[in-house]
Amino acid sequence: MVAYIIRRVIVGLLMLVAMSFIVFALFMKNPVDPAQFSCGKNCPPERIEETRQALGYDQPLLVQWGNFAKGVVVGREYPADEAMREANPELVTECAAPCLGYSQQLQMTVNEEIAEAAPISISIALVAVTIWVVFGVLFGVIAAVFKGSLVDRGVVGATLSLYAFPTFFVGALLINFVAIKWGIFPAPGYVPIAEGGVGEWLLQLMLPGFTLAAVYMAGYVRMTRAFVLESMSEDYIRTAKSKGLKGGKVLFKHALRAALTPLVTMFGLDVAAVLGGAIITEDVFNYYGLGKLAVTANETYDLPTIVGLVLLLGALVIIANIIVDVLYAFIDPRVRVA
Amino acid sequence: MTDLSKTPETTPARDGAFLSVQDLKVHFSTSDGIVKATDGLTFELERGKTLGIVGESGSGKSVSSSAIMGLHRGTNAILSGQIMLDGVDLLKVSNEDMRRRRGRDVAMIFQDPLSAMHPYYTVGNQIMEAYQVHNDVSKKEARTRAIEMLERVGIPQPDRRVDDYPHQFSGGMRQRAMIAMGLINNPSLLIADEPTTALDVTVQAQILDLLQDLQRDFDAAIIIITHDLGVVAEMADDVLVMYAGRAVEYGPCKEILTNPEMPYTWGLLSSVPDLTASTEAKLIPIRGNPPSLLNPPPGCAFEPRCDHVAKVGGDLCRTTLPDLTPAHSGGNHTKRCHIKNADEVYEAEILPEIAPDLVED
Numbered sequence: 263m264v265a266y267i268i269r270r271v272i273v274g275l276l277m278l279v280a281m282s283f284i285v286f287a288l289f290m291k292n293p294v295d296p297a298q299f300s301c302g303k304n305c306p307p308e309r310i311e312e313t314r315q316a317l318g319y320d321q322p323l324l325v326q327w328g329n330f331a332k333g334v335v336v337g338r339e340y341p342a343d344e345a346m347r348e349a350n351p352e353l354v355t356e357c358a359a360p361c362l363g364y365s366q367q368l369q370m371t372v373n374e375e376i377a378e379a380a381p382i383s384i385s386i387a388l389v390a391v392t393i394w395v396v397f398g399v400l401f402g403v404i405a406a407v408f409k410g411s412l413v414d415r416g417v418v419g420a421t422l423s424l425y426a427f428p429t430f431f432v433g434a435l436l437i438n439f440v441a442i443k444w445g446i447f448p449a450p451g452y453v454p455i456a457e458g459g460v461g462e463w464l465l466q467l468m469l470p471g472f473t474l475a476a477v478y479m480a481g482y483v484r485m486t487r488a489f490v491l492e493s494m495s496e497d498y499i500r501t502a503k504s505k506g507l508k509g510g511k512v513l514f515k516h517a518l519r520a521a522l523t524p525l526v527t528m529f530g531l532d533v534a535a536v537l538g539g540a541i542i543t544e545d546v547f548n549y550y551g552l553g554k555l556a557v558t559a560n561e562t563y564d565l566p567t568i569v570g571l572v573l574l575l576g577a578l579v580i581i582a583n584i585i586v587d588v589l590y591a592f593i594d595p596r597v598r599v600a
Numbered sequence: 601m602t603d604l605s606k607t608p609e610t611t612p613a614r615d616g617a618f619l620s621v622q623d624l625k626v627h628f629s630t631s632d633g634i635v636k637a638t639d640g641l642t643f644e645l646e647r648g649k650t651l652g653i654v655g656e657s658g659s660g661k662s663v664s665s666s667a668i669m670g671l672h673r674g675t676n677a678i679l680s681g682q683i684m685l686d687g688v689d690l691l692k693v694s695n696e697d698m699r700r701r702r703g704r705d706v707a708m709i710f711q712d713p714l715s716a717m718h719p720y721y722t723v724g725n726q727i728m729e730a731y732q733v734h735n736d737v738s739k740k741e742a743r744t745r746a747i748e749m750l751e752r753v754g755i756p757q758p759d760r761r762v763d764d765y766p767h768q769f770s771g772g773m774r775q776r777a778m779i780a781m782g783l784i785n786n787p788s789l790l791i792a793d794e795p796t797t798a799l800d801v802t803v804q805a806q807i808l809d810l811l812q813d814l815q816r817d818f819d820a821a822i823i824i825i826t827h828d829l830g831v832v833a834e835m836a837d838d839v840l841v842m843y844a845g846r847a848v849e850y851g852p853c854k855e856i857l858t859n860p861e862m863p864y865t866w867g868l869l870s871s872v873p874d875l876t877a878s879t880e881a882k883l884i885p886i887r888g889n890p891p892s893l894l895n896p897p898p899g900c901a902f903e904p905r906c907d908h909v910a911k912v913g914g915d916l917c918r919t920t921l922p923d924l925t926p927a928h929s930g931g932n933h934t935k936r937c938h939i940k941n942a943d944e945v946y947e948a949e950i951l952p953e954i955a956p957d958l959v960e961d
Contacts (some may be wrong), residue, residue, distance in 0.1 A: 497715040504669050505730040505781070506703035519720055595765040596719055 263591065263598075267584065274580035279331070281576045285569050286327045290319075299563035300366035317366055317566075318342030330569070333361035340364040340371075362573065363566025365559075372570035375555060379539075382452050383551035385463065386543060387536040389471030394479035395529065401479075402486020407513065409491060417483060425480035433473040433546035441469060450547045474543040478532060485528060489521035496520065523593055530586035531579065538575035616684065617644035619668075619789055619821055624681035626663050626672060635893045637663040639845040640681070642924075645838070647788060648815065650822040652836030652853065654829065654868065658890050660845040661825045665791045667691075668823075669708050670698035685789060704734040707782035711794035713774035717766040723750075723774075724762035727781045734785050749780035753810060772803035776810065783814055790815075791823045796831060808834055829872050833857055838932075841865050844891050844901035847924060851933030861927045861935040861942035864902045866950045874954070884953065900938065911945060912938040 289296065297314035298305065305313070314320045318329060320343075332338060337359035341347055347354050355371065357364060362372035405417040424432075441449045447469050455463045493499065494517045502516045539553030552571060559567035591598045626638040638660040645651045653661045666672055668683055673695055683690040685705065690698065710716035717726060727749060728742040737745070743762065750758035753776040766774055775795060782790055792811065796804035808831065815822055824835050832839055832853060839856040841849040841864065849862040860866055867886035888905035897903055903917040916938050927933040928943040939945060 497710060497712065498718040500671065501710060501716045501726075501778075501781075502718070502729075503671060504702055504708045506699050506701070506733050507729065508699065508733070511733075516718055520718070594720060595722075596767050 263588075267588065270584045270587065274577075274584065277580060278573055278576055282330065282569060282573055283327055285572050286330070287323060289565050289568070290323050290326070294563060296563050296565050312346075313366060315343040316341035316346055317364070330363065333357060333359070333363070335359060337361045362570030365564050365567045367559075367562050367564045368567070372566050375567060376552065376570060376574060379550055379552045379555045381454065382549050383539045383544070383553060384537060385452070385467055386470050386474055386540055386549065386551060387533070389464065389467040390474035390478070390536060390540070390543075391533055393471055393475035394482055397475075398479040398482025399486045399525070402483045403490055403513070403518065405483065405487040406490035406494065409487075414487075418487070421480040421483040424476050425484075427476070429473060429477060429542040430546050432476050433470070433543060436469045436473055437546070450549070452549050470540075470543050470547040470549060473546065474536060474540045478536075482525070482528075486521065486525060489524050490517055493517045493520035519593075523590065526589050526593065527586055530582040530589075534575075534578040534582035537578050538571070618647045618686060619645040620682070620684040621664075621668070622682040622684070624664060624667060624683060625679065626660070626667050627678045629676050629678060630894075633894050634678075636845050636896065637677075637893055638667065641840075641842075641845075641847055643838075643840050643847070643850060645789075645821045645823065647821050648819050649837045650815065650824060650835050652832035652839045653823060653825045653842060654827060654832055654839060655842035656827060656890050658893070659842040660893075661842055662793055663845075664842075665708065665793055665823060665825055668789075668791060669702060669706055670695075673698065700734070703730055703782075703787070704785045705787055706789045706791065707785065707787040708791040708793060709775070709778045709782045709795050712798045713771065713778045714766060714798075716778060717774060719766060722763050722765055723769065723777045724764075726766075727762075727777065727784060730781050731784045745784065746780070749784050750777065753777070753780045753783075753814075754806075755780075771799050772806060775799060775803075775807050779807075779810065779814065783818060783820075786818055787820060789821045789823070791825070793825045794827070795824065797826070797828070804831075811835070829857070829868060841868070844896055845893060846901065846936065847934075848902065848936045849927075849934070850924065851927065852931065855927075855929055855931060855933045859927070859929045859933070859943060860946060860950075861929075861933075861939075862902075862937045863906045863908045863939070865935075866946065867905075870950070870954050872954075900936070908939055908945065912940075 295310075297310050297317065297319045300317060301310050301313040311320075318326050318341075321329070329338065329342065338357055338361050339347060340355045340357060341353065355364060357371045357373065360373075362376070364371050365375060368375060401417050401421070405414045408414045427435075437450070440446050448465060450466055450469050453462050453466045458466075490513075494513075496517075498520075499512060499516055502512045507516075539551050539556055541553035541557055543549075544551040544553040545557065552574070555567065556571045558564070559571065621641060621643050624638055624641040625636070628635040628637060641660070641664055643651060653664070655661050663672075667677075667679055668685075668690065670690060672679060679691055681691065685701075690701070690706075693701070717723070721729075724743060724746050727746040728739070731737065731742045731745050732739075735742075747758045747762050750762060755761050755773060755776055761769070761773075766777075769777060775798075779795075790811075795811070796807050799807060811822065811824075812835065814820070822835075824831065826832060836853045839849075839851065839853045840847050841856065841862065843864050849856060849860060849865045856865065857869070860869060864886070867884075870884040871886060873883055886905055887907075891897055891901050891904065897918070899916070899918045899920050900906070900922055903909060906917065909917045920938075922936045922938045924934045924936045927935045928941075935942065
């Protein structure tokens with residue numbers, strides 16, 4: 263098992279290396295000049311040249327990527343050009359390992375950007391994941407148990423309509439009615455735990471959390487229902503029943519346990535995805551999380567930020583995959599041996 | 601019926617057989633109409649005896665046995681008739697009462713032991729569970745009992761194998777474990793639904809031997825469902841041949857195998873390969889397919905596939921369902937066929953084909 267995990271981590275790291283290179287290459291082969299973007303609209307040609315040097319865009323692609331990789335491992339200093347650093351030592355910015363780059367647009371290292379935005383995204387994700395897993399699985403099981411009844415149809419119908427609503431619509435609806443008109447929840451604005459305590463933090467996150475959770479929850483209801491129904495029709499469920507086990511035990515010990523495997527797979531990937539930023543939700547509620555950061559970086563051609571975020575998200579997905587695989591072994595003994 | 605846990609002991613043996621199924625009907629209501637999976641099944645079985653139920657897939661064998669287990673409760677199945685087990689009508693008891701009887705009075709083992717065991721729990725866990733649900737014992741006691749049962753069914757090193765998962769067992773061992781699970785509460789009726797179909801031939805014989813051994817020890821009644829007449833010949837005291845949800849021939853095993861009087865049974869016998877026959881000899885399959893249970897033929901359900909309709913004459917086979925009537929050989933042998941001289945037809949036409957050496961005598 264340990265050897266397996268090590269192997270997976272190595273493969274994961276290689277994938278990250280390849281990913282960073284691909285993002286770099288795509289970006290550089292683009293007809294748009296990133297230095298121009300970093301410098302601003304009315305930038306004189308010599309300033310553009312300066313920016314190009316400061317960010318290292320004057321170097322060949324491989325060298326740039328090499329510098330980036332080196333920065334991740336040992337850290338680096340900005341501006342990228344050594345002569346410029348020597349000329350204006352007061353402008354030099356330290357970027358400690360693992361340095362993901364420096365954003366000229368935001369005037370800070372990508373690490374600092376992420377450190378600022380990540381807690382917001384993680385907070386929203388935490389609340390959203392809790393809501394969608396608890397209610398998604400709960401309603402899914404209820405629908406499966408009462409299959410074909412009014413309860414089932416109600417749950418399935420409700421989730422289907424929820425599924426059909428786009429996130430920005432649900433978000434806007436909640437802000438308009440729940441927050442502004444009815445005043446049940448405060449008009450959202452992120453409050454860190456350090457400032458407002460857990461209660462305030464959670465209260466502020468309820469609306470964005472639910473907005474993000476809505477679509478996922480609908481999906482989980484449908485999936486849980488399908489997986490439970492599928493495992494309820496397995497032969498071993500008939501065996502469990504013919505032993506005389508009570509209905510609850512048949513459902514929870516035998517059927518749900520088997521339905522868990524595919525759910526865990528979905529769950530791992532979904533969590534990684536929302537941790538990397540919920541673009542629409544963060545935008546609707548104006549939370550400066552990773553999603554919003556990514557959108558801004560894309561709009562302003564902020565290469566270092568984009569590369570950094572892509573790598574972060576990639577790493578999250580890879581880590582989630584490894585965790586899911588390890589979890590499999592705990593859930594399914596047949597995987598353990600192999 | 602206040603103290604459910606004592607019902608098997610306190611219920612006095614009534615008149616009639618230990619298990620008596622009367623006119624059992626299991627119908628499924630579907631959007632296309634009513635599927636009559638089992639349509640009027642009647643049989644009896646004593647403790648220590650074995651009934652073999654034979655028939656093609658879809659003939660209603662498994663549906664009928666699931667009805668005895670009460671496994672159709674909570675589905676869209678419509679059941680009627682009577683299933684008297686030790687004087688109690690299993691179709692009339694409450695769901696909770698039926699649940700308590702399941703696994704304790706009536707146990708079942710299934711065709712494919714790999715899919716019939718939960719892949720995520722150890723064999724021991726699953727056997728213990730069957731014991732604990734009906735007995736108020738500690739985990740440790742249940743475990744001891746599970747190991748005891750595994751040893752009884754011939755699993756080597758049961759104290760170690762008890763912690764194995766089903767996939768770590770071989771097919772034969774899994775079926776042994778299933779039998780241990782089925783018999784752990786000492787049930788008075790064991791239903792074996794094609795217990796050897798998924799096993800290879802050498803293991804099949806071992807499992808059948810084991811079942812017979814255990815039957816002697818536990819004095820259980822066994823219903824063995826199979827489409828293998830070899831299994832029936834080896835195990836059964838009585839045989840019930842099913843076709844399209846109905847019994848078409850029923851009687852003592854020896855009678856059915858030596859003097860069958862229903863063309864469908866003849867077809868089953870003709871389809872059995874004979875080890876001693878020459879390689880030139882052809883197996884004679886029954887032509888056609890089993891009828892739809894949604895729109896069964898109006899007369900004899902076997903009529904569309906029967907080669908002997910001409911012997912009856914007229915439209916009788918096509919229009920009128922024959923009753924289950926006593927066969928020529930007498931005794932308890934009954935058959936559902938219009939042919940008057942079925943015994944002679946068998947002697948003259950069928951026997952020479954399937955066992956020519958018997959005819960020469």
